[in-house]
Amino acid sequence: MTTALPERTTPLLSPGYRWATVGMVSLVFLAAFENLAVTTVMATVAADLDGRSWFSVAFSATLAASVVGMVAGGLYADRRGAVPSLLASVGIFVAGLVVAGVAPGIEIFVAARFLQGLGSGAMTVSLYVLVAHVYEPVDRPRIFGAFAAAWVLPSMIGPPVAGAVATTVGWRWVFLGVVVLSAAATAALGPALREARATPVTASTTADGPRRLLLAVAVAAAVVSVDLAARLSGTPGRVLALVGVLGALAAVRPLLPTGSLRARRGLPSVVLLRGLVAAAFSAAEIHVPYLLQTRYDAPPWLAGLVLTVGALGWAGASQVQGRMGARLSHVEALRAGSLLLLAGLAAQLVVVAFQLPAVLVPVAWVAAGAGMGLMYPRISSYVLGVSAPAERGTNTAAMSIGDAVGGATAIAITGLVFTTLGTETWTAFTGVFAATTMIAVLAVVVSRRTATP
Numbered sequence: 150m151t152t153a154l155p156e157r158t159t160p161l162l163s164p165g166y167r168w169a170t171v172g173m174v175s176l177v178f179l180a181a182f183e184n185l186a187v188t189t190v191m192a193t194v195a196a197d198l199d200g201r202s203w204f205s206v207a208f209s210a211t212l213a214a215s216v217v218g219m220v221a222g223g224l225y226a227d228r229r230g231a232v233p234s235l236l237a238s239v240g241i242f243v244a245g246l247v248v249a250g251v252a253p254g255i256e257i258f259v260a261a262r263f264l265q266g267l268g269s270g271a272m273t274v275s276l277y278v279l280v281a282h283v284y285e286p287v288d289r290p291r292i293f294g295a296f297a298a299a300w301v302l303p304s305m306i307g308p309p310v311a312g313a314v315a316t317t318v319g320w321r322w323v324f325l326g327v328v329v330l331s332a333a334a335t336a337a338l339g340p341a342l343r344e345a346r347a348t349p350v351t352a353s354t355t356a357d358g359p360r361r362l363l364l365a366v367a368v369a370a371a372v373v374s375v376d377l378a379a380r381l382s383g384t385p386g387r388v389l390a391l392v393g394v395l396g397a398l399a400a401v402r403p404l405l406p407t408g409s410l411r412a413r414r415g416l417p418s419v420v421l422l423r424g425l426v427a428a429a430f431s432a433a434e435i436h437v438p439y440l441l442q443t444r445y446d447a448p449p450w451l452a453g454l455v456l457t458v459g460a461l462g463w464a465g466a467s468q469v470q471g472r473m474g475a476r477l478s479h480v481e482a483l484r485a486g487s488l489l490l491l492a493g494l495a496a497q498l499v500v501v502a503f504q505l506p507a508v509l510v511p512v513a514w515v516a517a518g519a520g521m522g523l524m525y526p527r528i529s530s531y532v533l534g535v536s537a538p539a540e541r542g543t544n545t546a547a548m549s550i551g552d553a554v555g556g557a558t559a560i561a562i563t564g565l566v567f568t569t570l571g572t573e574t575w576t577a578f579t580g581v582f583a584a585t586t587m588i589a590v591l592a593v594v595v596s597r598r599t600a601t602p
Contacts, residue, residue, distance in 0.1 A: 200255025
C-alpha cells in the first residue's frame with residue numbers, strides 16, 4: 150500500500166473509543182472462547198450424543214456456514230449499515246448456542262453448529278465494517294491487533310475451563326453460558342452502535358446479491374463434500390475430494406476480487422494471501438495437539454498448552470505491528486509474516502519427519518503464530534484502506550471468505566492425506582505438515598505481489 154498513515158494515534162480506551170473497544174473485543178473473545186471450547190469438549194459431545202462419525206462434520210459445517218454468513222453479512226452491511234447486520238448476526242450466533250446447549254441428538258447439534266457458523270461469519274464482517282465507522286485509519290491496525298490479542302486469553306483458559314464445565318455441570322453449559330456473555334458484550338457496544346446508526350449509509354448499488362448468496366451456498370456444499378470424501382476409501386474418495394476442491398474454487402472465484410485466484414497485484418493478492426495463510430495454519434493447528442498426544446504420549450492439557458504458546462506468539466506479533474504503525478508498511482508486514490509462518494511450519498515438518506524431541510514442537514509453533522499475528526491485522530487494514538465506503542462490507546466479506554474457504558478446504562484435504570497414509574502414524578503426520586508447508590511456500594510467493602500497482 151502506498152498511502153502513508155499519519156503518525157498520531159488515539160488510545161483505544163480513550164473516551165471516544167472506550168465502549169466500542171470493550172464491546173468489539175469482548176465479542177471477538179467470546180467467539181474465540183467458543184471455538185476453543187468446542188474443540189475441547191467435542192469428543193465428550195460425540196460420545197454423549199452417539200455421534201462419533203459426525204465429529205469432523207461438526208467443524209466443517211460451521212466453517213462452511215460461515216462463508217454464507219460472510220456474504221450475507223457483507224451485502225446487508227453495504228445496503229443497510231453495520232448496525233442492523235451486527236445485531237442480526239449476534240442474534241443468529243446466540244440462537245445456535247441455545248440450540249446446541251439443548252440438542253437431544255447429534256443431528257440437531259450439527260444444525261446448531263451450522264447456525265453458529267452463519268452468525269459468526271456475518272458478525273466478523275459486521276465488526277470490520279463497524280471499525281471503519283468508529284476508528285480513524287491510523288488506529289485501525291491497533292484495534293485489529295487487539296482483536297488478535299483477544300484470542301490469547303481464551304487459548305489460555307478456554308480448554309481447562311471448558312473441560313471443567315463439562316466434567317462438573319455438563320458440556321451443554323459450555324454453550325449456554327456464553328449466551329448471557331454475548332448479550333452483555335453487545336450491550337457494551339451501545340454508544341458505538343448509536344454513533345454508527347447516525348452516520349449516513351452509502352448504499353451499495355450492486356444487484357447481484359442473490360447470485361452471491363447462491364455461490365456462497367455452493368462453496369459451502371463443496372467444502373463439506375471434501376470433508377465427506379475422507380470417509381470413502383480408495384478411488385471414490387479421491388474423486389469426490391477432487392470434485393469438491395474444483396467446485397469450491399469455481400464457486401468462490403466470483404465472490405473474490407477479480408484476479409484473486411491468479412494473484413493479480415494489489416487487493417486480489419492480499420485476499421488470496423489471507424486464504425493461503427489461513428489454510429496452512431488451520432490445517433496444521435488441528436494436528437499439533439493430536440501429534441503430541443498420539444506420538445509423544447502427552448496428556449491433553451499439556452498438548453493444548455502448545456496452542457497457547459502459538460497464540461502468545463500471534464498476539465505478541467500483533468502488538469508489535471500495532472506499535473510500529475506507519476513505520477512498518479502493510480506490504481512489509483505481509484512479506485515478513487509469511488516468511489515467519491513458513492519457517493514455523495517447515496520446522497514442524499523437520500521435527501516430525503526425523504522424530505525429534507517434543508520440546509521443539511512449541512518452538513516451531515510460536516514462530517508460525519508470530520507470522521500470523523504480523524499479517525492478520527495488516528491484511529484487514531489494507532482491505533479497508535483501499536475500499537470505498539459502499540464496498541467495505543463486500544471486500545471484508547471476500548477477505549473472510551478466503552480465510553474460511555482456505556481453512557476448511559485445507560483441513561478436509563489434510564484429513565484425507567492423514568487417513569490415506571495411515572492415521573496416527575509418523576508417516577501420516579509427516580504428510581500433513583508437508584502439505585501445510587507447501588501451502589506456506591505458495592503464500593510467500595503471493596506476498597511478493599501484494600503491493601498496490
